[in-house]
Each structure stands twice: as C-alpha cells, then as structure tokens.
Amino acid sequence: MSFARGRELVLTPGPSVMPDRVLRAMQRPAPNIYEGELVEITDSILRDLGRLAGTAGETALYVSNGHGVWEAALSNLFGPGDAIVALASGTFGHGWADTGRVMGLDVEVLEFGRHAPVDPRALSERLKEDTAHRIKGILVVHADTSSSVRNDVPRLRQAIDDVGHPALLLVDCIASFCCDVYEMDDWGVDVTVTACQKGLMTPPGLAYVMFNGKAAAIARANPVRSPYWNWSPRTQPERFYERFCGTAPTHLLYAQREALDMIAEEGRAAIFKRHALLARAVWAAVVAWSSDGPLRCNIEDPEFRSHAVTTILADPHDMLQLRRWCEDEAGLILGLGLGFLVPEFMEGKSVFRIGHMGHLNPPMLLGALATIDSGLKALDIPHGRGAVEAAAVVTATIS
Numbered sequence: 284m285s286f287a288r289g290r291e292l293v294l295t296p297g298p299s300v301m302p303d304r305v306l307r308a309m310q311r312p313a314p315n316i317y318e319g320e321l322v323e324i325t326d327s328i329l330r331d332l333g334r335l336a337g338t339a340g341e342t343a344l345y346v347s348n349g350h351g352v353w354e355a356a357l358s359n360l361f362g363p364g365d366a367i368v369a370l371a372s373g374t375f376g377h378g379w380a381d382t383g384r385v386m387g388l389d390v391e392v393l394e395f396g397r398h399a400p401v402d403p404r405a406l407s408e409r410l411k412e413d414t415a416h417r418i419k420g421i422l423v424v425h426a427d428t429s430s431s432v433r434n435d436v437p438r439l440r441q442a443i444d445d446v447g448h449p450a451l452l453l454v455d456c457i458a459s460f461c462c463d464v465y466e467m468d469d470w471g472v473d474v475t476v477t478a479c480q481k482g483l484m485t486p487p488g489l490a491y492v493m494f495n496g497k498a499a500a501i502a503r504a505n506p507v508r509s510p511y512w513n514w515s516p517r518t519q520p521e522r523f524y525e526r527f528c529g530t531a532p533t534h535l536l537y538a539q540r541e542a543l544d545m546i547a548e549e550g551r552a553a554i555f556k557r558h559a560l561l562a563r564a565v566w567a568a569v570v571a572w573s574s575d576g577p578l579r580c581n582i583e584d585p586e587f588r589s590h591a592v593t594t595i596l597a598d599p600h601d602m603l604q605l606r607r608w609c610e611d612e613a614g615l616i617l618g619l620g621l622g623f624l625v626p627e628f629m630e631g632k633s634v635f636r637i638g639h640m641g642h643l644n645p646p647m648l649l650g651a652l653a654t655i656d657s658g659l660k661a662l663d664i665p666h667g668r669g670a671v672e673a674a675a676v677v678t679a680t681i682s
C-alpha cells in the first residue's frame with residue numbers, strides 16, 4: 284500500500300521545487316516579442332542577475348541549460364588548441380572539462396577526487412610551471428552537485444595571483460547560485476555561469492553567463508566565435524531579438540521575473556541564512572544516523588560542504604531501495620549517487636543525495652528527513668536514532 288498522496292516533494296538537486304507563484308506567472312497568452320513589456324522584463328532580469336552575482340560586469344542570457352553555458356563561456360573566450368586547466372572535485376568539473384575537449388581545447392584536468400575540495404596550492408604549483416603563460420583559463424565548479432563539495436573560490440583567486448598568472452578564472456555557480464554566498468567581483472572571478480532551475484526556482488531552460496571587462500576584451504579578440512553562443516549581440520543588442528539570437532523564451536522570462544521578485548522580497552542575505560540553516564539541519568540528521576550504522580556525509584569538513592545539496596554515503600547498503608521506498612511509498616523524490624559509478628560504491632547505489640536548494644522551508648525539509656528516517660526503519664538499514672530531533676534542534680535556532 285502506498286501513502287504517496289498529497290503533493291509530491293522533489294528534493295533532487297534540480298530542477299528544484301517550483302513555487303506556485305512562479306508557475307502561475309506563466310499562465311498567460313503569447314506576448315509581443317519585439318517591443319513593450321517583455322523588453323522591460325528581460326532588462327530587469329539581467330540587472331537583477333548581475334546584482335545577485337555581485338558583479339558590475341555584463342550578463343548574457345541563453346535559451347539553454349547548464350551544459351549550454353559551459354559551452355557558451357568557452358566558445359567566447361577560447362579556440363582550438365588553447366590551453367585551459369579544469370579543477371575537478373566531482374562529476375561536473377569533469378563535465379565542463381569534457382565540453383572543452385570536444386571543442387578542441389587543450390584541456391588539462393587537476394583531479395581532487397570525490398571527497399575533498401580543490402587544493403589551491405596544487406593550482407599554484409601547476410601555474411608556477413607555466414612560465415610561458417600558455418594556460419588561458421582555469422575552470423572550477425563552486426558547489427559540485429555530485430560530491431556536494433563547495434570550493435573556496437577566493438583562495439583559488441589568491442593562488443593565481445600569488446604566482447602572477449594572467450589566466451582567466453571561470454566559475455560554475457549553477458548549483459550554488461542564490462544558495463551559497465557568492466561575490467563575483469570581490470572574489471576576482473572573471474566569468475560566472477549559472478542556470479535558472481536550481482536556486483533561481485524557475486523551470487529549466489534559461490542560463491546565464493556573467494563576465495567582466497577583462498573577459499570581454501579577450502572575447503572581442505577571438506576570431507572564431509560561434510553565432511549562437513557569441514555573447515556580444517546578447518549583451519549589446521541592436522534589436523531585442525539579438526538578446527536570444529532568435530525568439531525570446533517568453534514564458535520562462537515571466538517565470539524568472541516572478542522568482543526574482545520572490546528573491547528580492549526575501550533578500551539575498553536572508554536567503555543565504557535560510558540555506559545555511561537548512562543545510563545544517565540535514566547534516567545534524569546525518570550525524571545522528573551515522574552514530575550507529577553506515578550513513579555519513581561525503582564531505583567531512585562542514586567548511587567545504589555546499590548549502591544547496593548533501594551527498595550521503597552508506598557503504599555497502601543499497602540506497603536505491605531507500606530512494607524507491609521514499610518515492611513509491613511516500614512521494615519523496617531524492618537524488619541518485621551521481622559520479623559514484625564504480626564498484627566501490629556499488630555502481631552508485633550506496634550513495635544518495637538530498638537537494639535543499641531554492642523554495643524550501645522547515646516543514647518540507649523536516650518532513651523529508653522524517654520520511655528518510657522511516658524508510659531506513661522500514662528497510663532495516665542500520666541507523667542511529669534521533670535524526671529528526673537533531674534537525675529540529677537546528678531549525679529551532681531561526682530568529
């Protein structure tokens with residue numbers, strides 16, 4: 284018998300929970316796509332996005348998912364044979380590197396495994412060897428959604444500056460945007476990529492690239508930019524449709540505008556606080572579970588854990604069964620063990636993820652943790668007691 288009635292709760296790390304207000308904002312007829320309100324809405328979205336990223340640079344909007352803006356950023360700045368270094372602490376770091384490789388870039392991956400952040404000293408050491416300054420860009424994922432690690436971007440900038448290397452710093456903030464504190468200009472980031480379906484609470488299909496003056500100048504000098512990814516017409520359009528290289532994604536713009544209104548009402552600082560608190564509630568539950576049994580957070584040091592998603596290891600238990608139980612019996616959808624597809628982790632089956640990004644409050648999260656706790660009991664997976672209590676103690680500190 285299944286109790287999966289009521290509203291289904293999707294806590295995968297994206298697409299995140301879509302607020303009713305955002306869904307309702309799309310219930311409109313087709314607009315004029317050449318002039319009027321849509322132009323103003325788009326301008327305001329770009330302005331707000333830049334502000335949320337903490338940049339005075341430019342923002343280009345793409346009808347795309349996150350993979351698209353990986354390619355957009357690379358294709359504006361680099362050409363075949365150009366050397367870049369990708370810092371990998373999870374699947375998404377490798378994904379961005381692979382995109383560059385297929386584009387013909389000379390990609391070198393510095394590998395930091397699945398359980399730890401990128402080490403800034405290793406970057407310094409590598410850049411020191413590059414006395415001819417062949418390396419043109421450094422790619423890093425702020426919060427890698429597979430491992431749930433959060434990398435220390437200011438320390439990476441410092442590592443680049445310490446050796447006086449001119450390479451651009453490109454950061455993937457797709458999972459962390461509006462979840463983890465991010466200050467593009469203050470942190471010395473040259474290019475930021477993000478997408479709408481995670482902390483930005485909008486159905487998938489819009490993605491953004493923010494870039495500063497240094498990156499803009501390098502892109503202008505690039506002779507082989509692709510017509511679709513070229514960010515110049517998108518940021519300096521002569522006609523409105525150049526913002527999208529074609530038809531505007533009309534209803535996603537309505538949705539994104541509404542989500543940004545919700546973000547403005549709550550405030551950036553409050554959003555970061557809420558995500559930090561909800562993340563700590565998840566970690567407190569995992570600590571309680573871990574007191575008697577296999578469950579533990581993949582990233583040991585809380586300093587390097589994302590506030591948007593938590594990856595949980597349960598070697599050697601089959602967490603696919605737990606995810607199935609939560610989904611089929613209770614209507615809770617959890618994330619799978621992405622990036623752990625090796626026998627050591629039962630081909631990913633001993634790993635699961637809880638997404639805690641975007642439109643989420645304590646009853647949703649505490650309900651999810653209690654449901655997981657029930658699943659562990661129903662399936663006889665060993666676990667310590669008191670996880671929900673421990674999470675409630677954390678959420679009690681809201682003030």
Ligand SMILES: *Cc1c(COP(=O)(O)O)cnc(C)c1O
Nearest residue numbers: 348349350375426427428457458
């Ligand atoms: C989700 C995600 C991506 C990929 O985004 P898609 O929209 O699925 O293409 C890339 N990087 C990170 C860190 C992500 O979380």
